[in-house]
Amino acid sequence: MERITIDVVSDVVCPWCYLGKARLDLAIAEVQDEIGVDINWRPYRLNPDYPKEGVDQKKALAEKLGGEERVAQAHKMLTDYGREVGIAFDFEAIKIGPNTLDAHRLIHWAMIEGREKQDKVVAALFKANFEEGRNVGDHAVLLDIAEKAGLDHSVIASLLAS
Incomplete structure (x- = not known):
């Protein structure tokens, strides 16, 4: 089977990136019997100037x-676009526009454990932010996501504290 590698440059607080991920997942499912696909998640910080504690999401978006x-x-x-690909966006639930540096660090650490775990972390971060309104800049949220993806809680806690 032929294999290809796709590098995806995205931020987990970019709704267009979430749509792109969902559409990419659908495309991969269509060719999975013919082509193997490896995805490398690369960091892009949509709002690199946000402080560590994040910002008021509604105010920041209105300004932007x-x-x-x-x-x-x-x-x-x-x-509407999300509904077409199985995403239940809940923009009202998002109160904090987070600084995503630590989320990107978590994605990187997950890749060390393998692409499968990295994919689980990426999917969970997008869902946490856009469908659950969770602050993906908060270490407790990141630790919860990491643990559910099969990463070692104490290792990730130490890394986040570093």
Whole structure:
């Protein structure tokens, strides 16, 4: 079987990246019997200037997109696109726009354990942020995601503290 490698550069707080991941997953499922696909998740920080504690998501998006009406339009469009690929966006649940540096560190550490664990972590981070409104900049959330993906809690706790 032929194998290809895809490098995906994304941030887990980018809704378009989440849509792209869902669409990529669907495309891979269509060719899985003919082509093996390895995905490397590469970091991109959508908001590198956000402080460690994050920001007020609603206020930051309104400033970034030009007002609450523009945010509502974008969210409606994304919600519709998400529904088509099985994503249940819940933008109202997102209170904190997180700093994603530690989320990217977690994705990197998960890759050391293997692509399967990295994929689980990436999927869980997107879902936590966009469908559950969890703060993916919070170490407790990151530790929960890491543990559920099969990573060692104490190792990840030590790494996050470093």
